[in-house]
Amino acid sequence: xxxxxxxxxxxxxxxxxxxxxxxxxxxxxxxxxxxxxxxxxxxxxxxxxxxxxxxxxxxxxxxxxxxxxxxxxxxxxxxxxxxxxxxxxxxxxxxxxxxxxxxxxxxxxxxxxxxx
Numbered sequence: 001x002x003x004x005x006x007x008x009x010x011x012x013x014x015x016x017x018x019x020x021x022x023x024x025x026x027x028x029x030x031x032x033x034x035x036x037x038x039x040x041x042x043x044x045x046x047x048x049x050x051x052x053x054x055x056x057x058x059x060x061x062x063x064x065x066x067x068x069x070x071x072x073x074x075x076x077x078x079x080x081x082x083x084x085x086x087x088x089x090x091x092x093x094x095x096x097x098x099x100x101x102x103x104x105x106x107x108x109x110x111x112x113x114x115x116x
Contacts, residue, residue, distance in 0.1 A: 015030065051108070054097055055104075071107060071113070
């Protein structure tokens, strides 16, 4: 932005012109510029998604099988019982999905099941 790179006299001129054109208060404009709301990018990069929809669907199914426990109680069940459910045919998921279910933390489980 031109204002950020300008010296003090240039900033004064930019602010004077902007205030005159928009009829906005000078202090309001400086606060807006300094709060960086005008400089933010429109999209955030964010973290890469680890658990896709297939993993979440399997998680919901296991959650229903074990009668809707919270994440703290479901986490040890996932670690112990996913293979048993797969062997009985209750849970038809590939090996990589089963590994992801076993690695899921209790707080992630709670976040992923919040909408259910």
